[in-house]
Amino acid sequence: MIALTGPSGAGKTTLLHLIAGLITPDAGTVSVDGQVISRMAPGARARWRGRTVGFAYQDARLLPQLDVRTNTAWPLLFTGKRKSEALERADALLKRLGLSELADHRPTTLSGGEQRRVALARALVAHPPLLLIDEPTANLDDDSAAEVLALIAQVRREFEVSTILVSHHPQALDAAERRVRLAHGRLEEVQPV
Amino acid sequence: MRLGNALFLLRQHWRFHWASWAVVALLVCVSASVLTLIAGADHALRRALRDWSQDFFPPTVLVIRPVTPELGKLSYLAAAAMSLSHAPKISAEALEQIGAMPEVRRLYPVTAPTFSMKAIATFMGDGMETDVVVMGVDRELIAADLGPDTEFEPVNWRAGEMIPVVISTYFIDLFNTLYAPSSNLPPLSARTALGFDFTIELGSSVLGGPMSMGERTRAHCVVVGLTRNPELLAVTIPRETAEDMQRWHTEETGRDVPPQHPQAFVEVNSMEDIPALEARLAPLDLRALSPSHMDRVSTLERLLTLTAGSLQMVILALTLLGCFCLMALQMEHRRSSLVFLHVSGVPRSTIYALLTGEAGAVVFGAAVIGAGGSITILNWGLSALAAQLPVSLPPPHLGVVLSAGLAALCVVILAGTVTGVALGVVAHRLRGVGNRPVG
Numbered sequence: 001m002i003a004l005t006g007p008s009g010a011g012k013t014t015l016l017h018l019i020a021g022l023i024t025p026d027a028g029t030v031s032v033d034g035q036v037i038s039r040m041a042p043g044a045r046a047r048w049r050g051r052t053v054g055f056a057y058q059d060a061r062l063l064p065q066l067d068v069r070t071n072t073a074w075p076l077l078f079t080g081k082r083k084s085e086a087l088e089r090a091d092a093l094l095k096r097l098g099l100s101e102l103a104d105h106r107p108t109t110l111s112g113g114e115q116r117r118v119a120l121a122r123a124l125v126a127h128p129p130l131l132l133i134d135e136p137t138a139n140l141d142d143d144s145a146a147e148v149l150a151l152i153a154q155v156r157r158e159f160e161v162s163t164i165l166v167s168h169h170p171q172a173l174d175a176a177e178r179r180v181r182l183a184h185g186r187l188e189e190v191q192p193v
Numbered sequence: 194m195r196l197g198n199a200l201f202l203l204r205q206h207w208r209f210h211w212a213s214w215a216v217v218a219l220l221v222c223v224s225a226s227v228l229t230l231i232a233g234a235d236h237a238l239r240r241a242l243r244d245w246s247q248d249f250f251p252p253t254v255l256v257i258r259p260v261t262p263e264l265g266k267l268s269y270l271a272a273a274a275m276s277l278s279h280a281p282k283i284s285a286e287a288l289e290q291i292g293a294m295p296e297v298r299r300l301y302p303v304t305a306p307t308f309s310m311k312a313i314a315t316f317m318g319d320g321m322e323t324d325v326v327v328m329g330v331d332r333e334l335i336a337a338d339l340g341p342d343t344e345f346e347p348v349n350w351r352a353g354e355m356i357p358v359v360i361s362t363y364f365i366d367l368f369n370t371l372y373a374p375s376s377n378l379p380p381l382s383a384r385t386a387l388g389f390d391f392t393i394e395l396g397s398s399v400l401g402g403p404m405s406m407g408e409r410t411r412a413h414c415v416v417v418g419l420t421r422n423p424e425l426l427a428v429t430i431p432r433e434t435a436e437d438m439q440r441w442h443t444e445e446t447g448r449d450v451p452p453q454h455p456q457a458f459v460e461v462n463s464m465e466d467i468p469a470l471e472a473r474l475a476p477l478d479l480r481a482l483s484p485s486h487m488d489r490v491s492t493l494e495r496l497l498t499l500t501a502g503s504l505q506m507v508i509l510a511l512t513l514l515g516c517f518c519l520m521a522l523q524m525e526h527r528r529s530s531l532v533f534l535h536v537s538g539v540p541r542s543t544i545y546a547l548l549t550g551e552a553g554a555v556v557f558g559a560a561v562i563g564a565g566g567s568i569t570i571l572n573w574g575l576s577a578l579a580a581q582l583p584v585s586l587p588p589p590h591l592g593v594v595l596s597a598g599l600a601a602l603c604v605v606i607l608a609g610t611v612t613g614v615a616l617g618v619v620a621h622r623l624r625g626v627g628n629r630p631v632g
Contacts, residue, residue, distance in 0.1 A: 022536065043540040050538015057536075061529045065209030075537040077198040086198075126538075 001156060001163040003176035010182040012166045016132045019164065020053045021045040032130065050079060054123030054161070058135035060115035062107035062122075069094065069103040072122045079126065090125055096158070097121050097151060113144025117151050124159060131155070131163045137172065145169060194543060203551050206527075213523045217516055217552075218559035224512035225563030228505050228603045233571040235501035239494045246490040252464055253298075256424050256482040257291065257457045257474060259283060283454040287477050291459060294473050296466035301458040304329035304435045305427075307450050308442050309398040312414075312428065314391035317378060324399050326427040329435025334458055335359050338420040347433035350412040351441070355390065359418040359429040389416045393428070395438060396445070410441065424456065509603070520552065560603065 004012045017023045018030050021037045030038040032052065037045055062071045069090050076086035094100050099117055107115055116136055123131060136152065137145035149171050156163060165172060173179055181189040207214055259281030283291075283302075292300040305328050312325045332345045338359055339345055348354035362383065369380040396409045420429065439452040459481070461470055471481050524531070534544050 020536065043542065046535065046538050046540040048538075049536070053538070055536045057533075059529075061533045063205075063530045063533075065205050070205070074533075077202065078194050078534070078537065078539045078543065080195060082195065083198050083201055 001165060001176045001178075003173050003179045004164065004166045004182060005168060005173065005179060006182035006188070011185040012182055013134055014185075015182065016055075016134055016164065016166060019130075020055055020132055021049050050075065050126065052128055052130055054126065054128040054131045056116070056119045056123040056131070056133045056136065058116075058138045060107070060112075060119040062110075062115055062118060064107050066107075067103065068099070068105050068107065068110070068118050071107065071118060072125055074122060075126050090121075093121055093125055097124075097154065111144065113140050113147050116140065116144075116148045120148070120151055120155065124155060124161070127159075129161060131161045133163065133165045133167075135166050137167060137169045146171070149175070194539075199547060199550065202547070203554070206551060207555075210523055210527070213519060213526075214555050217519050218555050220512055220515045220519070221556050221559040222563035224508055225560035225603055226567045227508055229564040229567035230571065231501050231505055231508075232603075233567065235497055237571075237575060239497055242490060242494060242497075253462070254458055254460050255467065255470070257283065257459055257479050258455070258482065260478045260480050281478065283457055283479065285451070285454070287479065288454060288457060290477065291457065291474070291479075294470060296461050296470040296473070297459045298462050299333070299460040301331050301334040301460075302432070302454050303456050303458070304432050304439075304452045305455050306395075306435055306438045306442060307453055308396055311394050311397045311399050312391050313394060313411075314389075316389075319376060319378065321372075322399050325393065327393065327435060327438070328425065328427040328429050328455075329432035329452075330425070330429055330458075331432055335418060335420055335422075335425070335429060338422075339418040343417050345417060345431055347431045347437070350434060350437070351410075353413065355413050355415045356393075356430050356434055357417040358414045359420050359425070360386070360416055361423075361426045362419045362421050363423070363426060365419070383419050386416055386419060390414065391416075395441065410445075412438070424458070505603075516556070564603070 004015065006012055014023070018025060018038075019032060021030070021032075021040070024030070024038045028038075029036050035048070037048060040048060062068075063074065066074065069087055072094060073083075073086040073090035076089060077083060081089075091100070091103060094103050097117070097120075099114075099121060102110065102114060102118065107118070110118065120133070120136070123133075133152065136148050140148065149169065152163070152165070152172070153175060155161065165176065167173065179189075179191045180187060181191075261281055288300065288302050291297060305326070310325055310327055312321075312323055314321050332339070335345070343357070345357045345359070348356055350356050365381050365383065365386055372378070373380050391414055393412045393414055394409055395412060414428070414430070436452050439450070443449050459470070461467060467481065474481055531544060535541065
């Protein structure tokens with residue numbers, strides 16, 4: 001796991017977007033696992049992203065009209081899988097992550113920490129090899145933040161997924177194998193080198 | 194993406210955004226309904242106008258008249274020096290030449306006696322007298338103004354047989370608007386006028402008074418038809434009867450004056466023949482009155498269409514503006530989910546297709562309901578009107594079919610534009626997300 005840190009406006013989220021292929025760089029190239037994604041056509045990049053990247057935003061961005069189960073299955077509904085199969089996989093994942101009891105709830109009835117955990121589950125449902133997490137503990141109380149970080153640790157342990165995390169939380173930084181500090185859009189420090 | 198999944202997601206979106214979609218649907222429904230009503234009314238009006246005008250002025254039937262001097266360019270003394278005999282007429286030879294012209298399919302001469310006549314009638318106990326112009330025409334020219342079994346044949350009027358006459362409906366309008374109110378008489382309807390009998394006094398004049406000729410006789414007439422043809426603003430009788438009246442005049446006065454032909458009607462093979470016919474008539478000092486009335490009707494039709502079209506464009510523009518605002522608002526609310534779709538690896542084309550399907554289904558459904566309702570109302574209304582009005586309306590089904598076509602066009606425009614607007618908004622939103630930091 002790599003933890004990205006830096007002051008506001010340093011370019012952390014922009015770097016995540018570049019890695020996810022949501023934006024392309026003005027200069028240079030972006031390569032992920034040997035693939036130059038910045039040169040891909042937009043459609044191909046989107047499909048690559050669907051196969052490769054799981055993204056969890058700090059504000060969860062769950063769809064209020066869908067329950068937790070369907071929210072979790074959401075990315076699979078666009079990949080050609082049957083709805084029933086997608087929901088089964090979502091159920092299995094929620095159970096594995098200990099979120100089964102939330103499956104029938106609407107996002108608006110969940111706490112901030114619960115919403116982040118569901119968002120994490122949604123990011124994992126398509127089994128991506130790369131997980132990008134943006135500020136998972138922002139605006140959460142200590143208990144909720146601890147629950148979210150525990151879930152991230154569980155995910156890393158059980159899913160063996162490469163993770164890039166934007167966070168200032170000390171516990172998250174401690175858990176990361178590498179810490180990258182950005183300032184003014186530049187790499188300022190990489191630990192350990 | 195599976196169709197079932199797409200429908201499932203659409204259903205979920207609709208359930209959540211139902212109020213916004215309901216307002217869009219209502220707006221489109223009302224708009225399509227009004228657009229269809231306007232289109233249908235415009236079509237029905239133009240069709241009725243064309244039918245009526247073609248009844249009165251069949252485009253291939255022309256009036257031929259002598260080229261007359263413009264009295265307005267003459268001094269009073271010069272004009273006063275002209276006698277009635279100077280008034281140009283169509284000669285019998287000219288009529289023969291016209292009948293032989295290749296452009297002419299049929300010739301209908303109009304014969305007018307050369308002496309004065311007055312009509313004497315009694316209506317509800319009130320006696321009336323007025324000078325009249327009598328014209329003799331063939332039955333075929335006024336067949337449309339007669340009932341199928343109505344006799345319009347020459348009669349022995351000298352033996353007291355009733356002469357069948359066709360009068361202009363303008364006489365009834367004049368009676369109803371001027372004479373009846375001033376004389377406390379009830380207005381006449383067209384049906385009341387049919388069967389009305391009166392007497393014509395030949396060789397007599399109300400205006401001429403003592404200047405009337407000496408010999409007089411009377412002929413009894415009965416109204417068998419009414420015409421709206423403004424070229425027949427007279428008491429129209431069978432042509433042979435008019436010729437016989439002229440013979441009576443010759444017998445009584447000893448002056449052998451042949452009947453006059455102030456005008457003639459010709460039916461040409463097609464409207465394209467009119468210029469050639471006009472060219473042939475010019476050397477004979479005759480002119481064909483081309484259907485300038487039709488030009489006026491066409492102008493009126495264009496005005497109607499322009500008005501209806503302008504109104505439709507305004508309604509369409511307002512509808513689209515409303516849809517744009519509502520959909521832009523909805524897209525703002527759905528920004529997160531749309532962005533997350535893109536982040537989850539859904540290509541823009543799929544997102545556009547989803548939104549197009551969603552907006553298109555709502556707009557199309559609402560427009561079909563609105564247009565369908567209007568078509569039903571239009572059909573019912575036209576049928577009810579046709580049953581109530583004494584005038585003929587175009588067949589309702591034709592108007593309905595054309596209206597449906599126009600409505601379909603409006604639906605396509607609306608659906609296409611609204612979904613286009615949606616795409617534009619979404620594209621803008623997605624680009625916006627891609628270019629600015631979110632967290």
